[in-house]
Structure formats: structure tokens, C-alpha cells
Amino acid sequence: MVRDIWLYSLADAARQTNTDVHMSTLVVNHHHTTATPNEDNFPEFLRRLHRDASRGINALLREVGYDVPHHVFDKRPTHRMRLLDGEAQVSQLIHDFLNPVSSGLVAKPTDMPGGPLIEFGHWKGEGFVIKRPPMGFSKERPSEVLLSPKIMPVLLADFDGDLDKAIFEMRRLCRGVKQSMARARPFPPLGARRLRQLHPFDEPNSPAEETGPIIPSFRIGARGLVGSERYRRAATEVATFRRCHRQRRLERRRGETPSFPHGTYELRVRHGVPVDPPLPDALVAAPGPLLHEVEAEFASGKREPTGRRETLTAEVADAWTEAASAVVATEATDLDFRALRTPEAEGASDTDDPTPRPRRLRSGSRRLVPLLRVKRRRSKGKGPPR
Numbered sequence: 345m346v347r348d349i350w351l352y353s354l355a356d357a358a359r360q361t362n363t364d365v366h367m368s369t370l371v372v373n374h375h376h377t378t379a380t381p382n383e384d385n386f387p388e389f390l391r392r393l394h395r396d397a398s399r400g401i402n403a404l405l406r407e408v409g410y411d412v413p414h415h416v417f418d419k420r421p422t423h424r425m426r427l428l429d430g431e432a433q434v435s436q437l438i439h440d441f442l443n444p445v446s447s448g449l450v451a452k453p454t455d456m457p458g459g460p461l462i463e464f465g466h467w468k469g470e471g472f473v474i475k476r477p478p479m480g481f482s483k484e485r486p487s488e489v490l491l492s493p494k495i496m497p498v499l500l501a502d503f504d505g506d507l508d509k510a511i512f513e514m515r516r517l518c519r520g521v522k523q524s525m526a527r528a529r530p531f532p533p534l535g536a537r538r539l540r541q542l543h544p545f546d547e548p549n550s551p552a553e554e555t556g557p558i559i560p561s562f563r564i565g566a567r568g569l570v571g572s573e574r575y576r577r578a579a580t581e582v583a584t585f586r587r588c589h590r591q592r593r594l595e596r597r598r599g600e601t602p603s604f605p606h607g608t609y610e611l612r613v614r615h616g617v618p619v620d621p622p623l624p625d626a627l628v629a630a631p632g633p634l635l636h637e638v639e640a641e642f643a644s645g646k647r648e649p650t651g652r653r654e655t656l657t658a659e660v661a662d663a664w665t666e667a668a669s670a671v672v673a674t675e676a677t678d679l680d681f682r683a684l685r686t687p688e689a690e691g692a693s694d695t696d697d698p699t700p701r702p703r704r705l706r707s708g709s710r711r712l713v714p715l716l717r718v719k720r721r722r723s724k725g726k727g728p729p730r
Contacts, residue, residue: 347458349400350375351474352481354461355491357392361385364494364635367440368461371447371540376440378427380496382634387609396481410544411723422453422506423559426628428578430502430652431565437464437496438521439671445525448676451533465516466493468507497537497633502656504649507644518547520661535571562628567659578627585629596601605629703718 350370354377358365361381368377381389398416427433431697439446441464444456446612453460466472476485495510503510561582564575588605595602596617603618604611607629611617622630641647 345404345477346370347461348406348474349460349477349480350397351491352477352489353393353396353400355474355489356396356485358371358491359387359489360392361389363389363489365462366467366493366496367437368460369440369443369453370456371443372449372457372539376443376449377494378433378437378440380494380632384609386424390424394422396687398519400477400480404477405544407479413545425560426562427498427565428494428562428574428627429565430499430656431541431567431571431659431663433496433499433565434517435565435663436563438518438660440662441518442522442525443675445522445533446671446675448529448531448672449539450525450536455533455536457536460528462493464511464518467495467511494635497635497638500635500639501647502650502652504651504653505639505647509653513653517657517664521664521668524665526674528669528672555630565660565661565663574627577625581623581626581628582599 345396347370350368354365354368357363358379363386364380364381364382366378366380370376377393379386379389394417401416402412402414427436441453441460444450444453450456471490473488474491476487476489495507500507503513562578564571564578565572585605585607589608592602592604601618603620606620606622606626608617608619612619638647
């Protein structure tokens with residue numbers, strides 16, 4: 345049911361904001377979702393997605409007798425990162441799809457309870473229909489929504505418009521990376537059975553995140569001189585944007601009406617401030633190609649083949665081979681199974697169903713959720729290899 349709630353929320357948010365979804369993975373206490381907005385409203389897509397999913401999960405917990413946390417997601421802002429080239433996009437998609445594996449939860453994504461939400465083969469076809477969950481959603485909402493995952497526009501261009509070839513290469517790369525992770529993992533995965541034994545209020549036995557390195561707002565996947573030059577340009581652009589935005593806010597506070605740099609969202613949407621066009625040499629803030637534009641160019645013969653497929657896949661494979669050990673070490677999820685409510689602890693005689701049972705509370709009683717005592721360590725803040 346959690347899977348259905350998430351997929352319905354994802355599909356309906358994409359429908360209402362005209363957003364293309366490429367990948368989405370649930371990993372116990374967080375998600376990885378990759379999408380491309382067709383309009384300049386990506387924050388609205390995220391707002392609708394998290395609001396609907398939170399309401400649905402709260403309603404589900406209430407339905408089966410658990411306490412309701414109300415705030416399913418914490419107060420930290422959603423991390424958004426733009427993937428600026430094909431190498432970054434392939435690497436991030438592999439990271440998202442295999443995150444349950446790198447976290448040490450399962451040996452392969454299909455072992456996750458409910459299975460993978462989106463697979464690369466879903467890029468081809470009409471998509472799949474998601475029925476409205478029976479709780480958490482008004483009957484005024486659509487009874488069914490269509491979720492049509494699509495390939496990224498830049499990635500389709502790098503594979504010369506051949507969707508079948510792109511799907512084949514993504515699956516092949518994932519198999520190789522999964523094997524590298526298995527060799528690097530010093531412990532066996534937890535497995536689906538133990539994951540199903542988790543109680544909704546059990547938390548990873550890991551420290552609260554501390555302030556660490558700044559998480560970037562962009563990623564460059566190309567390596568060598570080309571990648572270094574792109575990274576320098578992108579970092580300079582982001583630093584210039586932040587400096588200019590801060591200066592314009594100070595001018596606005598003095599009563600002036602300045603024009604804000606391109607990429608400003610909240611002030612433009614909520615307060616109607618003017619925004620500059622993107623700079624001629626912009627990389628991070630420049631609008632990228634849309635999927636229908638790339639498909640039309642290949643169909644009309646206006647776009648020539650790039651021949652980048654072999655170079656791109658080789659670079660990504662080499663990067664993941666080098667980084668597999670570090671990714672497995674930094675992303676391992678240490679779940680405290682001492683607190684698991686096993687069937688024996690619940691007084692059940694049938695061990696075939698390991699699902700934890702809710703504790704029914706008397707009227708007016710309260711439940712204490714203790715904090716875990718753990719050693720604090722600085723978060724590495726690492727993601728997929730560049």
C-alpha cells in the first residue's frame with residue numbers, strides 16, 4: 345500500500361505539473377526521484393508529491409492502528425541537483441536504481457518489498473495505470489492516473505535516438521555495478537524478510553546528520569580536461585548567481601525594484617519580481633532540451649548521431665568500478681533489529697507472517713518513542729561517482 349500511495353502521488357503530481365518522471369526508488373526512510381520539468385515549476389511538482397504521499401501514509405497508519413506522526417518528512421529542504429551531461433545522468437540513474445543494494449538492504453532491487461517502482465524498460469511503452477488508494481485521497485481525485493516514465497532528453501541524444509540501445513546499456517551497466525557492490529560489501533544484505541519486520545517507528549541505527557560538505561546543486565559526469573572545464577564554468581556560474589541574488593535582495597529591501605538573476609523561483613512566483621534572461625554562456629541555469637524536441641530532431645534528420653555511446657558507458661563503468669567500495673561503505677544503512685517486533689514477541693504462533701502488528705492503545709494513553717543512543721560521526725555526504 346505504501347508503494348501504491350507513492351506511485352499515485354508521483355503520477356498525479358507529474359500529471360498536474362507536466363513533468364516527465366525518469367526514475368523513482370523508495371529506500372525505507374527516503375526516496376530518490378529523477379525528473380525533468382517541461383515548465384518552470386519543478387518546486388510545485390515536489391510540493392504536490394510530498395504532500396500527497398505524506399497524507400496517504402498518515403491515513404494508512406491510522407487505518408491499521410498505528411500512531412500518526414503527521415510529518416512524514418523532516419523539515420530539511422528537498423535536495424535538488426541538475427545533471428548536466430549524459431555521464432552524470434547515467435551515473436545518477438544507476439545510483440538511484442541500485443540504492444537499496446548499496447545500502448545493504450537487499451542483494452538486488454527486485455528483492456525489495458513491492459519490487460522496484462520504475463525499471464528502465466518502463467521508458468518504452470505507454471506506461472502503467474495507478475489506481476487511487478482507498479485512503480488518504482479525496483474521491484474528487486482521479487480514480488486512475490497514468491504514469492509514463494521516460495528517458496532523459498540528453499541521454500536519448502547521447503544514444504543517437506535509439507531507445508532500445510539505451511535500455512540495454514543501462515541494464516548492462518547496472519549488472520556490472522551490482523556485482524562490484526557485492527564484492528565490496530563486507531556483510532550480507534538484510535533481505536526482504538527482515539525488512540518486512542521493521543516497525544513504522546523503527547529508525548536506522550545511525551547518527552543524526554551533522555553539517556558536512558556543501559551538497560552541490562549540479563553534477564558533471566565527464567572526466568578529464570573536459571569535465572574539469574565544465575565543472576569550473578558551472579561552479580563559477582552558481583557562485584555568481586548567489587552573489588547577485590543576495591545583492592538584489594538587499595536592493596529590494598531598500599525599496600528598489602531590481603531584476604533578479606535567471607533561476608530565481610520563489611520571488612518570481614509569489615511576489616512577481618522581474619527576472620533576467622539566462623546569460624549567453626549559462627550552463628546550470630540555461631533551459632535544457634525537452635524530450636519531444638530531441639525526438640522531433642531525430643525524426644526529421646536535423647540531429648546527427650553523436651557516437652558517444654561507447655565512450656559514455658565506458659567512462660561510467662570505470663568510475664563505478666573505482667567508487668563501488670566507497671559508495672557501499674558510506675551508504676550502508678545500519679538498522680537496529682534489536683527493537684524489531686518479531687512474531688514471538690507479539691505472541692503470535694504462526695511465523696509465516698513476519699509483519700509487525702500495531703499496538704492498540706487505550707483511550708487517552710500515550711506511547712513513548714525513545715531516541716536511539718548512537719555515536720555521532722560526521723556525514724560523508726557522498727553520492728554516485730562523477
